Amino acid sequence: MADTLIFDSALRLLRDHADKHAFALVERGEWPTTLWKALVGAGFGDMLGDGLEAGCADAVQVLRAQGQCAAPVPLLEAMLASALGHASTETLPVLAALPQRADVIDAVVARWPGRAQALACTAVGTCMLPTAAVPDTRNYASEPQISINTVAARWSPLPAAIGFDTLWLFCALARAAMIRGALEHMLTLTVDYANTRVQFGKALAKQQAVQHQLALMAEEVAAAGVAVDYAARCFAQADAAMRWQAVAIAKIRAGEAAGKAAEIAHQIHGAIGFTQEYELQRYSRRVWTWRDEFGNEADWAALLGQRLTASDAPTLWQSITRSPTHSSAT
Amino acid sequence: MSVFQFELCELPPEAAALRGEVRAFLEAEIAGAAWDPQGDFCSHFSEDFSKRVGANGWIGLTWPTQYGGHQRSMLERYVVTEEMLVAGAPVTAHWIADRQSGPLLLRFGSEAQRQRYLPGITRGETYFAIGMSEPDAGSDLASVRTRADKVAGGWKLNGRKVWTTYAHRCHYAITLARSAPATAGLPNARHDGLTQFILDLHAPGLTINPIINLPGQHEFNEMVLDDVFIADEDVVGTPGGGWAQVTSELAFERSGPERFLSSFRVLSTLVDAARGSTDARLLGTIGRFTAHLATLRQMSLSVAAMLSRGAMPNLEAALIKDLGNACEREIPEAARLLVSALPQPNLLLDALIEEAVLYAPSWTLRGGTREILRGIIARGLGLR
Numbered sequence: 001m002a003d004t005l006i007f008d009s010a011l012r013l014l015r016d017h018a019d020k021h022a023f024a025l026v027e028r029g030e031w032p033t034t035l036w037k038a039l040v041g042a043g044f045g046d047m048l049g050d051g052l053e054a055g056c057a058d059a060v061q062v063l064r065a066q067g068q069c070a071a072p073v074p075l076l077e078a079m080l081a082s083a084l085g086h087a088s089t090e091t092l093p094v095l096a097a098l099p100q101r102a103d104v105i106d107a108v109v110a111r112w113p114g115r116a117q118a119l120a121c122t123a124v125g126t127c128m129l130p131t132a133a134v135p136d137t138r139n140y141a142s143e144p145q146i147s148i149n150t151v152a153a154r155w156s157p158l159p160a161a162i163g164f165d166t167l168w169l170f171c172a173l174a175r176a177a178m179i180r181g182a183l184e185h186m187l188t189l190t191v192d193y194a195n196t197r198v199q200f201g202k203a204l205a206k207q208q209a210v211q212h213q214l215a216l217m218a219e220e221v222a223a224a225g226v227a228v229d230y231a232a233r234c235f236a237q238a239d240a241a242m243r244w245q246a247v248a249i250a251k252i253r254a255g256e257a258a259g260k261a262a263e264i265a266h267q268i269h270g271a272i273g274f275t276q277e278y279e280l281q282r283y284s285r286r287v288w289t290w291r292d293e294f295g296n297e298a299d300w301a302a303l304l305g306q307r308l309t310a311s312d313a314p315t316l317w318q319s320i321t322r323s324p325t326h327s328s329a330t
Numbered sequence: 331m332s333v334f335q336f337e338l339c340e341l342p343p344e345a346a347a348l349r350g351e352v353r354a355f356l357e358a359e360i361a362g363a364a365w366d367p368q369g370d371f372c373s374h375f376s377e378d379f380s381k382r383v384g385a386n387g388w389i390g391l392t393w394p395t396q397y398g399g400h401q402r403s404m405l406e407r408y409v410v411t412e413e414m415l416v417a418g419a420p421v422t423a424h425w426i427a428d429r430q431s432g433p434l435l436l437r438f439g440s441e442a443q444r445q446r447y448l449p450g451i452t453r454g455e456t457y458f459a460i461g462m463s464e465p466d467a468g469s470d471l472a473s474v475r476t477r478a479d480k481v482a483g484g485w486k487l488n489g490r491k492v493w494t495t496y497a498h499r500c501h502y503a504i505t506l507a508r509s510a511p512a513t514a515g516l517p518n519a520r521h522d523g524l525t526q527f528i529l530d531l532h533a534p535g536l537t538i539n540p541i542i543n544l545p546g547q548h549e550f551n552e553m554v555l556d557d558v559f560i561a562d563e564d565v566v567g568t569p570g571g572g573w574a575q576v577t578s579e580l581a582f583e584r585s586g587p588e589r590f591l592s593s594f595r596v597l598s599t600l601v602d603a604a605r606g607s608t609d610a611r612l613l614g615t616i617g618r619f620t621a622h623l624a625t626l627r628q629m630s631l632s633v634a635a636m637l638s639r640g641a642m643p644n645l646e647a648a649l650i651k652d653l654g655n656a657c658e659r660e661i662p663e664a665a666r667l668l669v670s671a672l673p674q675p676n677l678l679l680d681a682l683i684e685e686a687v688l689y690a691p692s693w694t695l696r697g698g699t700r701e702i703l704r705g706i707i708a709r710g711l712g713l714r
C-alpha cells in the first residue's frame with residue numbers, strides 16, 4: 001500500500017536524522033538544521049500541495065512517523081504554510097502560525113521565532129508576520145514559540161479550497177496522528193524495558209502488576225491508532241459533518257490515550273525515565289504538548305456533545321453508524 | 331509496536347441495506363409493543379422474538395444454506411447484532427447458539443450433528459447454553475472436575491456446573507468435562523483429556539437449580555449431573571481435544587459489539603435528555619463516551635473483518651473486550667452524576683441507570699475476566 005511506503009521512508013529518514021545531536025540542539029533552543037534540511041529535501045514539508053483532502057492520507061503517515069521518532073521539527077506548520085502558497089526552503093522555514101483556539105483572531109502562536117517566517121492563519125485569512133526575535137515561551141518539549149498579536153496585520157483571504165475550519169480540523173488530526181506515532185514507540189520502549197530490567201531476581205515484565213499496566217497501555221495505543229486511521233479516512237472521503245465528527249473523536253481519544261499511556265510508561269521505567277538522558281522524555285513531553293494543541297480532549301468533547309444534542313441532530317446511534325462513504329448509515 | 335493489528339473495515343453496501351431492514355423490523359416490534367426494550371444479550375429472553383428473527387433469516391446468517399444458514403458475510407451479521415443490542419431487543423434465547431455453539435458445530439461437529447442441530451437454531455427454535463464454569467473452575471477452566479466416563483455407546487457424566495445462563499430455558503448446553511485424567515508430567519497436561527459434549531438439558535439425571543443473581547433475576551443456574559448419559563454421537567469433535575476447541579471460539583466470543591454496548595442505552599437516553607442543554611460537563615461527558623464507543627466499534631468491526639477472512643485475532647479480541655467492558659461500566663457511573671444537570675427529570679434514564687449499575691459488575695466477569703484478558707494481552711506483548 002502506498003501509505004506504508006511513505007510511512008517507512010519517512011521513518012527511515014527521521015530515524016537517521018532525529019538523533020541525539022538534534023535533540024541536544026533543540027533543548028538549547030537552537031534550530032536542528034541538518035534534520036530540517038533532510039526533511040525539506042525529501043519533500044515532506046510540501047505534502048499538501050494538491051489540497052488537504054488529497055494529501056491527507058500521506059501526510060498523516062509522515063506525521064505518525066514523526067511521532068514515532070519524536071522528531072523536534074514543526075513539520076505540520078511547514079506543510080500548512082506550503083499548502084497556502086508559502087513553501088519553506090532548506091534554509092528558511094515558513095511556518096503556519098495558528099491561534100490557540102479556533103475562535104481567536106487577534107493572536108497566533110508562532111513557532112521558532114527568529115528562525116522561521118510566520119504565516120498567520122486565522123478565520124480572517126492569512127498574513128506574513130514580521131520576524132519576532134525573542135521567543136517568549138517554550139512548549140513542554142522546550143521548542144520555542146511566541147504569541148504574536150495580529151490586530152494590525154493586513155490579511156489576504158484564505159483560498160476558497162482551504163477554509164479555516166478545514167485547516168483547524170487538519171491540525172487536530174495531525175496532532176492526533178503524531179500522538180499515535182509517539183505512543184507506539186513509547187509502548188515498544190516500555191515493553192523492552194520491562195523485559196530487561198531485573199528486580200527481585202526477575203524481569204519487571206514477569207510481575208503481574210506490571211503486565212496488567214502494560215496491557216492497559218497497549219489498549220490505549222490501539223484505540224488511538226484506530227481513531228486516527230478512521231479520522232484520516234473520513235477527512236479524505238466524508239462529508240463535512242462526518243469528517244468533523246471523526247476528527248473530534250480522534251483528538252479526544254488520542255489525547256486521552258496520551259495521558260494514560262505516558263503515565264504508565266513513566267511508572268514502569270522508574271527513575272531512569274525521569275532523566276533527560278533517557279529517550280522516554282522526548283516522547284512524553286511531546287505528547288503532553290500535542291494533546292493540548294488545537295483543542296484538548298475536553299474542548300473537543302464539549303463541542304461533540306453539543307452537536308450530538310442539537311435539537312435537529314439524529315439519534316446517537318445514527319451518528320455513530322453513519323458511513324463515511326455511503327450517504328446513509330451502514 | 332505492531333503486535334496487534336486493526337485494519338479499518340468498510341461495511342459493504344449490502345450491510346447498509348440489511349441495517350435498514352433490521353431497523354424497520356425492530357421499530358415495528360417496539361411500536362407494536364411486542365416487548366419492552368431492556369437488558370442485554372444475557373438477560374432478555376423471548377422464544378417468540380427469536381422465532382421471528384429466525385423467520386427473517388437473521389440467525390445463522392453466515393452459515394451454509396444446506397444447514398438453514400444464509401451464507402452472508404460476517405459483517406452483515408455484525409450489523410444485525412449491533413442493531414439488536416442497541417434496541418434492547420430480547421435476543422438471549424438464540425444469542426449463544428448463533429454466536430458460538432453453531433459455529434463450533436460447523437467447525438468441529440460431525441455432519442450428523444450439523445444436520446440435526448443447525449436448522450433449528452437458524453429458525454430461532456433451538457437454544458444453546460454454555461456449560462463450562464464449575465464451583466472450582468472459573469478463570470482456570472482447565473481445572474473442570476465434571477467427569478465423563480466411557481460406557482457402551484456413549485459417556486456417563488457426573489459433576490456440577492454453575493452460572494449456566496438460561497439453562498432452564500435452553501435445549502442444550504455445550505458442556506466441558508474431563509474424559510481422561512491429565513497426563514502427568516507433560517507440558518500443558520491439564521489441557522489434555524477435556525471433551526466437549528452436547529448435553530440435552532432435559533436428559534434424565536440432570537437437575538437444573540436456579541441461582542438468583544444480584545438484580546434479583548433468575549438468569550443463571552446450577553446444573554447437577556448425576557450419571558447423565560450422552561451418546562457418542564453427541565461428542566463434539568475429538569474426545570480429549572476439547573481445550574483447543576474451546577479456545578478457538580474466543581475471538582468470536584470476545585470481540586463483538588456486546589462487549590461495549592451493554593450500557594449504550596444509558597448514553598443514548600442521556601443524549602436525548604440533554605437536547606438543548608448548555609451544561610459543559612454534561613456535553614463533555616457525552617462527547618467523551620461517544621468518542622470511546624465509536625472507536626471501540628471501529629476496532630470491533632476490524633476484528634469482524636479479520637474473522638471473516640479466517641484469521642483468529644485472539645489478542646485483538648481480548649483487547650476490545652477489556653477496553654469495551656471498562657467503557658460500558660464507566661457510562662452509568664458518569665451518567666448518575668449528571669442526572670441533576672439535565673434540563674428535566676427523565677424517568678427512563680433513571681431506570682436504565684439503575685439497571686446498568688446493578689448488572690455492571692457482571693460485565694467484567696462473564697466471557698473472561700478483566701484480569702484474564704490483561705494476561706492474554708500481556709502474553710501478546712511478549713511479557714509472559
Ligand SMILES: Cc1cc2nc3c(=O)[nH]c(=O)nc-3n(C[C@H](O)[C@H](O)[C@H](O)COP(=O)(O)OP(=O)(O)OC[C@H]3O[C@@H](n4cnc5c(N)ncnc54)[C@H](O)[C@@H]3O)c2cc1C
Binds near residue numbers: 372461464699
Ligand atoms: C452474568 C454471568 C453469566 C455467566 N454465564 C456463564 C455461562 O453461561 N456458562 C458458563 O460456563 N459460565 C458462565 N459465567 C461464568 C464466568 O465465565 C466466570 O464467572 C468467569 O470465568 C470467572 O470465574 P469465577 O467467577 O469463578 O471467578 P474466579 O476465576 O474465581 O476469579 C475471581 C477473581 O480473581 C481473578 N483472578 C483469577 N485468576 C487470576 C489470575 N491468574 N490472575 C489474576 N487474577 C485472577 C479474576 O479475574 C476475578 O477478578 C457467567 C458469569 C457471569 C457473571
